[in-house]
Amino acid sequence: MISAFNGLRDINTVTILFRMILAILCGGLIGIERSAKNRPAGFRTHILIIIGATTASLTGHYIYLVMNLPTDMSRLPAQVITGLGFIGAGTIIVTGHRTVKGLTTAAGLWATGIIGLAIGAGFYEGAILGTVCILFSEIVLGKIKIRRVKAFRCIINYQHKETLDHILRYCKDRNIAIKALQIEGETDESGVKVYSAFVTLQPNAEIDHAEFVRKVESFDGVINAIVR
Numbered sequence: 001m002i003s004a005f006n007g008l009r010d011i012n013t014v015t016i017l018f019r020m021i022l023a024i025l026c027g028g029l030i031g032i033e034r035s036a037k038n039r040p041a042g043f044r045t046h047i048l049i050i051i052g053a054t055t056a057s058l059t060g061h062y063i064y065l066v067m068n069l070p071t072d073m074s075r076l077p078a079q080v081i082t083g084l085g086f087i088g089a090g091t092i093i094v095t096g097h098r099t100v101k102g103l104t105t106a107a108g109l110w111a112t113g114i115i116g117l118a119i120g121a122g123f124y125e126g127a128i129l130g131t132v133c134i135l136f137s138e139i140v141l142g143k144i145k146i147r148r149v150k151a152f153r154c155i156i157n158y159q160h161k162e163t164l165d166h167i168l169r170y171c172k173d174r175n176i177a178i179k180a181l182q183i184e185g186e187t188d189e190s191g192v193k194v195y196s197a198f199v200t201l202q203p204n205a206e207i208d209h210a211e212f213v214r215k216v217e218s219f220d221g222v223i224n225a226i227v228r
Contacts, residue, residue: 002125009122011065016058023047023054023119026131030112033138039105041091049087049109050116056080057120077117084113104142108134151179151202152209153228158195160221167197167216177202194223 008015024047031046060076063069088106111134118127158164164183171178180200187193209227216225 005122005124008124011058011061015122019054019058019119019122020051022124022127023050023116026050026115026119026127027112029131030108030134030138033135034105034108039091039102041105041109046109046112049084050112050119053077053080053084053113053116054120057117061121077120080113080117081110084110104138108138149203149206151200154199154201154212154216155226155228156197156199156216157223157225158197158219158221159192159223161195163219163221164195164197166219167222170215170219171201174207175204176207177204 008018027047027050028043031041031043034046035042056076056079060071060073063071064073088109091105091109092102111130115127115130115134118124118130156164156167168178178199179202180198182198183195184198185193185195213225213227216222
């Protein structure tokens, strides 16, 4: 522990002011980074979150240490952690391409609230180091691009029920995970039963979609296959 902070761990007007200023600085630094990237929750949102969390933590300590009431100091901070989950959920968006955006911002809001609780409790070292770690994760680690193989959807029209089993077994052998499967069946004009399988596939490595379609269409009973 840093001895310079020892005189600021009690609850009085000076320490409360110091904690609020520190909360604004920490929350503002994190919020500036989010604002620069045009995220839903930016500068002011992070400051409001961290001030609220700091106040909740201070209130819990005040009730117990100053008013000497028989209560649990961690009760209010615990409710803050739960409430932050609802706020963070509002920044998460599912796009039309079935991708999720806003998870980093939501996690940052939650972490910012925890830092506010640490500041309110007088754990300055943890709050400062936590802020540095959050900024490092969002700024430095955010520049690291991890290549991800996108899932794709394939529509397979076939005539024999067992045909799909062979195709799915082929996908399993190729380490292509099946994320979703929907099967529909209807009878064509000639009275033949035709099935349509709507399959969402997640390969573990890049694959040639054209080659995949050719392989699927080579199975007995397959009418055609379309990748979207």
